[in-house]
Amino acid sequence: MKNTYSIKKNKVLKYILKKGIYNTQNYIVVHYTKNDINSNYNNFAVCVSKKNGNSVQRNKLKRWAREVYKNEEDKLKKGYNIIILYKKTTIIDNLNFNDIKNDIINCFKELKLYE
């Protein structure tokens, strides 16, 4: 992930979740806003709730989301803050990597984040 930075401040996350535009799929919610500056980079974060399982399953969900973002990074527009949320009802037992991948790609398409 060359041109992205991770979001570290709690204030920024809350601002994006309040003011941002979002779209939902079966397992995933994506929020985004524009950056203040006309910049060449994106800010990115993944959130997994504690209701989604124990730490192994949460870690795996995070890795999947980061993997999808890494593969789709070059096609995206620049200058946005993006957050990927998992819904509280998603459980890892019935899921594959491809389900998550299709969800995220559909979200990005609906939000018109592709160039």
Place this chain on the structure above:
RNA sequence: AGAGUAUUAGAAAUAGUCGCUUGGAGUUUUGCUUCAAGAGGAAAGUCCGGACACCGUAGGGCAAUGGUGCUAGAUAACGUCUAGUGGGAGUAAUCCUAAGGAAAGUGCAACAGAAAAUUACCGCCACUUAUUGUGGUAAGGGUGAAAACGUAAGGUAAGAGCUUACGAAAAAUUAUGGUGACAUAGUUUUUGUGUAAACCCCACCUGGUGCAACACCAUAAAUAAGAAGGUUAAGACUGCCCGUCAACUUCUGUGGUUGGUGGCUUGAGGUAUAUAGUGAUAUAUAUCCUAGAUAAAUGACUAUUUAAAACAGAAUCCGGCUUAUAGAAUGCUCUUUAG
């Protein structure tokens, strides 16, 4: 066939594409290339014990609080472990055991029952004023979770460890064995309810906070005080000059916002062999260096083969305990059946 116990490992291999963290080397310069390494038996719960750091303390002791509680040993230490003793479960292998003191003192023991610790309701016996009385007695009845050693004989007015025989338990003491807990045997005395996971007594241990500890670097706002400087259109002493104060600038300091670095992984380490020991473990020699992230790395996909497989993710480190755990493998032991 069934059971017990101890230990081991806890998905693997090949090829390809993309990618993360740390370290080394190279190039070049802050990027790239290449090489190597990269989660567990419980990393979990945070239930104990330590290392380490800071605070407190001259050094030590007593008390309080809290904890532990058979013996000997191991260990840095422990509430842990090993080997035993006593008690309990099991045909057995084997397993379980907070297991000091109730004869230091206090408290409690509902209902029932006469009585829950020096007790007498019914009853038995004697005397009698002949009964709804006095005295003796605790064998029998009944209550209860628990009732003042058990059985038999003697004895007696009736009875009673009152006496005797056999047996049970406790205390003291002697002898033998054992490092010791304790065991065996004998003598004397006694038959004194239960509860300490109720207070308590006895013995031993115990200062507090915790890596978000702590150290260093840079840094925001406001600023007591001190030192130096000497700038001015400027305030005061003072009308002017010098000077001093104030103000100004810089530094120290105070204050503690934000970010970073260290602490951070070579250690009560691992592996192998030998020796000592029943064992936990210890000693010696040789050899090896095996995660160190910071919103948190160790991953994703494709193809082939075996397999269909759990519980589960390091966060300062170490020794234990407890809890979760698919299907397996290996060693030893016991019981039953058949040959």
Place this chain on the structure above:
RNA sequence: UGGGGUAUAGCCAAGUGGUAAGGCAACGGACUCUGACCCCGUCAUUUCGUUGGUUCGAAUCCAACUACCCCAG
């Protein structure tokens, strides 16, 4: 990372070793022309989050576990 607390009927909640008070709700009855208020009665029953232990006896004492909540920074 460290520390603390709670769990009792559908809901709220008392109960400090001797067999679980009370209120709301629910159900049944009574009153009323009908409904509400009022009145009477029933409802924890192998049982106090789960498991095990101490005790004659445990919601209560002890240990381990589960779920939820709070605090410091």
